[in-house]
Amino acid sequence: MKQIVVHQEKCTACRECELACSFSHEGVFNPALSRIRVNDFYEEQFYLPLTCVHCADMPCGTVCPTVAIRRDPDGTVRVLEERCIGCKMCLLACPFGVMGFAPERGVAQNCDLCGGDPECVKFCVPGALEFAEVETDAKAKQKFFASVVHRALAGT
Amino acid sequence: MDARYVLVGNSAASLAAVDWIRKYDREGRILLVNREPGPAYSRVALPYYVAGEMTLEDLWIRTPRDYEEKGVELLDAAPVVAVDPEARKISLADGRSVGYEKLLLATGSECVAPPVSGLSEVPVHYLWTLEDARGLKAAAEKARTGLVIGGGFIGMLAAEALRKLRIRLTIVEMAPQLLPQLLDEEGGKRFGEAVRDEGVTLELGTTVRTLARKPSGEIEAELGNGRKVVVDLVVVAAGVRPNLSCVTPEVCEIGRGILVDEFLRTSRPGIFAAGDVAEVVDFLGGGQRVLHAIWPSAVEQGRIAGANMTGRQIAYDGSLGMNVVELFHVTLAQIGRFREGPGDDVKLLGGGRGDAYRKIVVDRDGVVVGAMYLGDAHGVAEMGVVHSWIRRRARWKDFERHHQPRFTYALTVRDVPEVRT
Ligand SMILES: Cc1cc2nc3c(=O)[nH]c(=O)nc-3n(C[C@H](O)[C@H](O)[C@H](O)COP(=O)(O)OP(=O)(O)OC[C@H]3O[C@@H](n4cnc5c(N)ncnc54)[C@H](O)[C@@H]3O)c2cc1C
Ligand code: SF4
Ligand code: SF4
Numbered sequence: 012m013k014q015i016v017v018h019q020e021k022c023t024a025c026r027e028c029e030l031a032c033s034f035s036h037e038g039v040f041n042p043a044l045s046r047i048r049v050n051d052f053y054e055e056q057f058y059l060p061l062t063c064v065h066c067a068d069m070p071c072g073t074v075c076p077t078v079a080i081r082r083d084p085d086g087t088v089r090v091l092e093e094r095c096i097g098c099k100m101c102l103l104a105c106p107f108g109v110m111g112f113a114p115e116r117g118v119a120q121n122c123d124l125c126g127g128d129p130e131c132v133k134f135c136v137p138g139a140l141e142f143a144e145v146e147t148d149a150k151a152k153q154k155f156f157a158s159v160v161h162r163a164l165a166g167t
Numbered sequence: 168m169d170a171r172y173v174l175v176g177n178s179a180a181s182l183a184a185v186d187w188i189r190k191y192d193r194e195g196r197i198l199l200v201n202r203e204p205g206p207a208y209s210r211v212a213l214p215y216y217v218a219g220e221m222t223l224e225d226l227w228i229r230t231p232r233d234y235e236e237k238g239v240e241l242l243d244a245a246p247v248v249a250v251d252p253e254a255r256k257i258s259l260a261d262g263r264s265v266g267y268e269k270l271l272l273a274t275g276s277e278c279v280a281p282p283v284s285g286l287s288e289v290p291v292h293y294l295w296t297l298e299d300a301r302g303l304k305a306a307a308e309k310a311r312t313g314l315v316i317g318g319g320f321i322g323m324l325a326a327e328a329l330r331k332l333r334i335r336l337t338i339v340e341m342a343p344q345l346l347p348q349l350l351d352e353e354g355g356k357r358f359g360e361a362v363r364d365e366g367v368t369l370e371l372g373t374t375v376r377t378l379a380r381k382p383s384g385e386i387e388a389e390l391g392n393g394r395k396v397v398v399d400l401v402v403v404a405a406g407v408r409p410n411l412s413c414v415t416p417e418v419c420e421i422g423r424g425i426l427v428d429e430f431l432r433t434s435r436p437g438i439f440a441a442g443d444v445a446e447v448v449d450f451l452g453g454g455q456r457v458l459h460a461i462w463p464s465a466v467e468q469g470r471i472a473g474a475n476m477t478g479r480q481i482a483y484d485g486s487l488g489m490n491v492v493e494l495f496h497v498t499l500a501q502i503g504r505f506r507e508g509p510g511d512d513v514k515l516l517g518g519g520r521g522d523a524y525r526k527i528v529v530d531r532d533g534v535v536v537g538a539m540y541l542g543d544a545h546g547v548a549e550m551g552v553v554h555s556w557i558r559r560r561a562r563w564k565d566f567e568r569h570h571q572p573r574f575t576y577a578l579t580v581r582d583v584p585e586v587r588t
Binding site for chain 2: 043073074076077078093094096097098099100102103104105106107108109110111112114
């Protein structure tokens, strides 16, 4: 499936992606509401944008006690807000820490890939984000994703 | 009616077992036997139903079509009263019996009735089944004041639902703090303050001694500390225990729950157990067996039991206790051994969002074994990362230089993680 690929070395932590995401989903510029988050380690000058990788094994969906997390035919892992009770078990289950929570609506929220044309990618001027085809096999996908970070951290 | 796979229960563990039986065996007949009527509903969502935030329809987590598509026959409103392991049959309350090749006992938990004099003479409510929730909801709609006996997980969920209905509450908890299974002393103190700030009366370190009905219809409770409380509604949430309604020690070995090995097999060939009813291997080791009444563990165990019922040999790496809940505007979460034991090291971390309380417990070998979080709803996502560390038996020293300002997956990927499938 096509998803958001991170080129970590190009990220400058400008956080345009966070603002673009928040604005397109919530109508306000509030990084706290963004579904993509730039993790910053200023001392190491290491910045890593992270968002849902739509895992094949979907740990978030496995634990959801109301079956509120489903996979769309195109592979997108989606929270059905009308079924979500806000119990946050999915937040505790996501190994990437990228399942978010919308306190006003009281529901979990993850990246929905903007229906196939992600806003964050469009606003990432340095080109750290790309919307591209990646292998659907869970292991391959996570390995790829991890290797980006691995390379960057190896020297620290 | 006989079936290759007979599953007792129609909730987290059983439904997960169905999924994984079907992963490996598309043909074998599956019969789900459940004492409750109707398709499966989400127990976890019951408090939201009581509070009027969800309708009855919202509670269903399976439709009749879902069972059909999986090739599962559901026998509902059919309590199982006995298991005959020699004849490989179960008996139902209405006298029928059903033969099985493989049997899964996934009967979950039941509520404990505390030793309170007068308990059976006054109307009280529990909160475990849909029927309980319906009764509580109906009563709550007429009540103005309420008493919750037990400040544990279910008690607090009930309290939260009643508070949303603007019922004035008193909570009585035997331990000196709320949520003793979920929060350490410091966490309990902070949380107790938040609950009091909401106008709830807390009676900690004491019990309800007697309950009596007054001529006005109200219920009077006398507490161990001598105080008296008069309320319209009483909820009993004094804990749960494994529901052993259809097994005896003659069927299979029973400890506090049904004892199972790492393949979720009971001591009796052909009989498996999973979920709240099963006393399972502890992820944190020590060869101990644990009882965790939590949804994620029920799902994990149901899957593995289901797979092994088809002849696989998948070992369970053990149940890891965890919980997360938002109560009275505070989000709290706990994973594994969050209360330090002898030899453990505690890392109290600042720098989270707001004034969150974040604690990591590291054992004497440097392995991360537990964590606790108290803070806003957003910040709890980082506990997902810590959860993956604990599951991978990761070492604290690999993360400590990086733990500020928050935990992120970026710290975890120094070695490529194993994907659990
Ligand atoms: C209000 C509430 C809130 C909760 N919130 C959370 C939460 O936030 N997080 C969390 O992790 N856990 C939570 N839990 C706990 C969670 O619901 C349980 O751990 C989980 O449901 C266990 O699943 P199970 O399949 O083992 O058993 P259960 O869900 O208890 O199901 C047992 C099944 O067996 C059937 N059964 C029992 N005896 C018989 C018999 N003799 N014959 C036939 N059928 C029988 C029952 O009808 C039922 O279908 C909550 C529970 C409640 C009540
Ligand atoms: S929210 Fe987390 S666990 Fe769920 S699909 Fe996305 S990355 Fe995977
Ligand atoms: S917060 Fe919502 S989506 Fe997440 S596990 Fe709970 S009900 Fe499911």
